[in-house]
Amino acid sequence: MDAFHLAQINTARLRAPLTDPSMADFVEGLTRMNELADRSPGFVWRLEGDNGDGTIARPADPLRIYTLSVWETPEHLRAYAYQSEHLDYLRRRREWFHPNGSEAALVLWWVPAGTTPTLRQGISRLDRLRAGGPTPEGFTFRQMFPAPAVRRAPSPERLAREEGTAPEPSPL
Amino acid sequence: MTTPEDLRDLDAVASLADPVRRRAYEVVAAGAGPVGRDEVAQALGAGRTLAAFHLDKLVAAGLLEVSYARRSGRSGPGAGRPTKLYQVAAAEHAVSVPPRAYRAAAELLAEALEQAGAEQTLYEVARRHGSGGPACSDITEMLTAQGYAPEPDGAERIVLRNCPFHRLAEQFPPLICGMNLAVIDGLLTGSGLDGEWTARMDAAPGRCCVTLSKK
Numbered sequence: 001m002d003a004f005h006l007a008q009i010n011t012a013r014l015r016a017p018l019t020d021p022s023m024a025d026f027v028e029g030l031t032r033m034n035e036l037a038d039r040s041p042g043f044v045w046r047l048e049g050d051n052g053d054g055t056i057a058r059p060a061d062p063l064r065i066y067t068l069s070v071w072e073t074p075e076h077l078r079a080y081a082y083q084s085e086h087l088d089y090l091r092r093r094r095e096w097f098h099p100n101g102s103e104a105a106l107v108l109w110w111v112p113a114g115t116t117p118t119l120r121q122g123i124s125r126l127d128r129l130r131a132g133g134p135t136p137e138g139f140t141f142r143q144m145f146p147a148p149a150v151r152r153a154p155s156p157e158r159l160a161r162e163e164g165t166a167p168e169p170s171p172l
Numbered sequence: 173m174t175t176p177e178d179l180r181d182l183d184a185v186a187s188l189a190d191p192v193r194r195r196a197y198e199v200v201a202a203g204a205g206p207v208g209r210d211e212v213a214q215a216l217g218a219g220r221t222l223a224a225f226h227l228d229k230l231v232a233a234g235l236l237e238v239s240y241a242r243r244s245g246r247s248g249p250g251a252g253r254p255t256k257l258y259q260v261a262a263a264e265h266a267v268s269v270p271p272r273a274y275r276a277a278a279e280l281l282a283e284a285l286e287q288a289g290a291e292q293t294l295y296e297v298a299r300r301h302g303s304g305g306p307a308c309s310d311i312t313e314m315l316t317a318q319g320y321a322p323e324p325d326g327a328e329r330i331v332l333r334n335c336p337f338h339r340l341a342e343q344f345p346p347l348i349c350g351m352n353l354a355v356i357d358g359l360l361t362g363s364g365l366d367g368e369w370t371a372r373m374d375a376a377p378g379r380c381c382v383t384l385s386k387k
Contacts, residue, residue, distance in 0.1 A: 079377060082345040087381060088373035090346040091291075091353070099289025142343055 004147035005044050005113045006071045009122030010106040012097040014063040018055070026096040029089050030054065036085060037069065042076020045069065045116050056119055068122050070111060074144060077108075104129045107138045110147045180234065184265040187233035192216060193226040197235060197260075200227070204323055204333070206239050206257035227258050237261045264339065275339065282344045291347060295354040302358020311384070314363050320356075320380060330369075332380035341381070349373065349381040356382050 016022050030053045037043055037054075046069035049056040058064040071077040080086060107129045111117055125138040134143040188194045199215040200207045213223035230236040240254035266275075285294055308314040311330065315322040321334035335341055341348040353373050360366040367387065374383040 082349075083375050083377045083381075085375070087345060087349055087375040091350040091373060093346065094289055094291045099287065102287055 002072060002147070003113055003150045004110040006074050006077055006108055006147075007068070007111045007117045007122070008071070008077060008106065008108050009066055009068045009117075009119075009126055011064065011066045011126065012093070012100075012105060014065060015096055015098060017062065023096055025092070027053075033086055033089055037080055040076065040080040040084070042072035043069070043080070044071055047116075047119060066119060066122065068117060068119055070116060074108065074141070078141065104140065106140060108140060108144070109138050110136075110145075178267070181265040182267050184233045184235055185267050187229060187235065190226070192218065192222070193229060196223060196226040197230055200230075200236060200258045201260050201321075203259070206241070206259045208255050208257050212258070231258070234263055234265070235261055278340055279343065282340060282347055286344060286347050291350060294347070294351050298351045298354035299358040299361075302355040302360075303362035305359055305362040308363040308365065311365050311369055314359060314365065315384075318359065322384075325383075328386040330384040332382060332384075335380040345381075349375065352380070353382050356384070360384075 014023065018027050034046070034054050037046060046054055046067070047056060048054055054067050055065045056068065058066070069077075071080075081090070104126060107122070107125045109117075109125050128135070129138040129140070134140055134145070136145040136148075139145045188197060195216055196212050199212050203211070209220055209224045209227055212227060213220045216223055227236065231238055236258045237260070239257050239259065241257055242252065242254050285291065305314075308317075312322050312324075315330070315332065319334060319336045320332040322330045323333050325331050335352070337348050337352055341352065350373075353371060356371040357366075360369055360371060369384045370387050371382050371384050373381055375381040
């Protein structure tokens with residue numbers, strides 16, 4: 001079991017409210033994409049939101065939506081996002097979303113396995129990426145950072161060696 | 173042309189200058205999966221030892237990778253030794269004299285297009301370029317000429333084993349895969365095969381994101 005999982009948040013600004021006919025294909029695809037995510041290898045968790053469709057709107061700006069999810073590894077998320085039916089959905093994003101301009105729309109970061117991030121944490125990671133570029137606290141597929149190293153409890157032999165109470169192992 | 177990496181690329185490409193070795197590479201590249209030395213020897217009309225010599229040179233040059241598998245399907249005692257198999261390595265090699273950096277330029281252009289939200293314009297340009305090719309009545313020939321390495325999957329479907337835009341597609345998947353779909357769409361129109369075949373986005377690991385189906 002890996003000690004860290006990969007969290008992702010991504011955001012888009014809708015061209016029209018989800019109830020608008022021009023958004024019908026997007027809305028119709030949401031259920032399929034969520035079901036695909038739920039049964040994809042390495043899927044851990046996603047924020048379902050009040051609508052249950054996985055899109056979380058910002059109260060002050062309902063056209064600004066977010067999705068937040070956790071995956072076992074970057075490869076699992078990549079396989080779902082870019083090597084499945086989801087890619088064709090992404091290809092059509094300009095029909096439904098405004099361009100992001102130079103603002104990052106996706107950020108990745110490591111979370112301890114078994115924990116789930118909050119929307120507020122995700123938005124703050126996105127802000128940090130936009131302000132300072134990729135760091136271990138928030139990065140992108142194009143510039144990845146490895147998961148934090150797991151500290152294992154040292155063996156009694158190693159402790160003894162480090163404390164100078166045991167001889168160095170013989171080179172033989 | 174002087175960094176160690178440049179020289180490795182040059183060595184890799186130069187190893188294909190020998191016609192027999194180049195043919196051995198082509199045989200492996202045309203295989204739907206890993207290929208054994210016997211198959212290569214047969215295709216070359218050469219001995220097994222000579223085929224193995226060239227294949228191992230290609231491995232040393234970084235153009236091929238080795239794996240081992242029992243081809244009989246048997247396992248356990250009596251199944252024999254695993255066979256050494258060859259396949260095209262994932263690494264890409266390009267040599268430019270004088271130095272040119274078109275991939276770096278492509279990355280900048282892709283990033284700019286994405287930020288500007290100009291995907292639709294890219295798709296239109298790609299479709300128009302694709303449709304500018306000559307008429308062709310053989311779908312396999314047409315896709316092979318474009319570097320897609322088509323592989324029939326039954327009589328009704330074709331998958332593409334090679335993505336000509338692989339590295340860029342990994343970095344900008346929706347943008348470049350969408351462009352590629354538009355190119356193939358255009359190629360079908362230009363060749364006159366669009367009445368018979370249709371291209372669609374059908375992404376899966378390890379191959380091009382587009383597949384073709386009989387109409």
